[in-house]
Amino acid sequence: MSTLEVQGLSRVEGRAVLLHDAAFTVPAGGVVALVGPNGAGKSSLLRLVAGVATPDRLPADAGPGSPARVVLDGVELLSLRRRERARVVAMVEQDARAEFTLSVRQVVALGRIPHESPWAVAGGDPALVDAALARTGLTELADRSLATLSGGEQQRVQLARALAQEPRLLLLDEPTNHLDVRAQLDTLALLREIASTGITVVAALHDLNLAAAHCDHVVVLAGGRVRAVGEVAEVLTPGLISQTYGVVADVVTHPRTGRPLIAFSREPGAATTTPDAPARGADLSRT
Incomplete structure (x- = not known):
């Protein structure tokens, strides 16, 4: 099966690790959502996959990390020259x-x-x-x-x-930003149409319901780390959403599409969790 494989992508500013040794593998030719709270590292990860930014080495106290690799259908994209890579990868950044x-x-x-x-x-x-x-x-x-x-x-x-x-890998950072509801749906429908032609689409999304309704796979980021990867219905569970975002989530089946539909709430009197990191003590890699 054709795949997109990402390994060892880190982003560091000073002593702050914005993205820590990010790694995931997803099937090629589908729509993949990158989701997570503000500051989780979604934009940094997209820029590193695109080759727009260069992977950093982790500080010594953060661990050795893995060699940086981005492989699409067996081709190591980071080893390509800039012009060659631009024939394979296209990116649409925010604004x-x-x-x-x-x-x-x-x-x-x-x-x-x-x-x-x-x-x-x-x-x-x-x-x-x-x-x-x-x-x-x-x-x-x-x-x-x-x-x-x-x-x-x-x-x-x-x-x-x-x-x-004419890319084989299309990366988008918040493609539904500033769009009204109809335009959001039209954009996600277009991305699905693009993926149906064999192009792999990876989009950073804030709206979990858009991800659940239109994407095939999801990569969850929190605190600069990849916390979960897999098919939408398997990954976007109430427990993981609660640990990642600090909210109560009910996941039901959409009556028209059969896809997951998520309702959010805060429990009265519940302790406030930091929105940019998973709940204390949570090990989302085991979710």
Whole structure:
């Protein structure tokens, strides 16, 4: 079976370990959710997988760690040159913005750069650019300036740019941020459609219900560590959610889809747990 394997990814700032020896393996060609509280390390992990940031060595008192590896279908991505890696991996970061005043079409055409000769005239492959615009519902906005679009529309432009890149691995950091309910559902439906073509999609999500409704697998981060990995229904249990987020969770079956549906509450008088780390004494790796 084709897989995405991540091993030994750490991020350190000063003496603070933001991400500790992250490792997981998931099937390729599906939609994977990265979930966890604020500060859990989701964005850091995505940037390391993409090669946008370089893995750090852990401090001596944090343990030796493992060699940093990101392997997709047997190919070690971190060993590829930047241009070669950009032909395989595309990333859409939070609130991505173009540095210059560009039209929507020009921004999407930037995704073709890794596939073009260094001496080629800028502009990308028109057919592939048009296809990416159509797939994201941006054809009618193609000639608009990016700066005139709403935050949600700009996010779609960046997704179109990533699709024009023709990646095998698509990474997204909070792709539903700033979107209304309908736009969130449309975005997640599009990600599922993209995965159905064989592209592996990994998205950091805050909303556990979106992850439960639209993703195949989930990777749970807390306190900078990977705490659980697996299929959505197996991982997003009341116990794990409580330990990770410090809330009471009831997981039921959605009456229409049959997927997990999560309701959250705080027990009156319950002790407050730190939201950015698992409950004290919890060993989520055994969940």
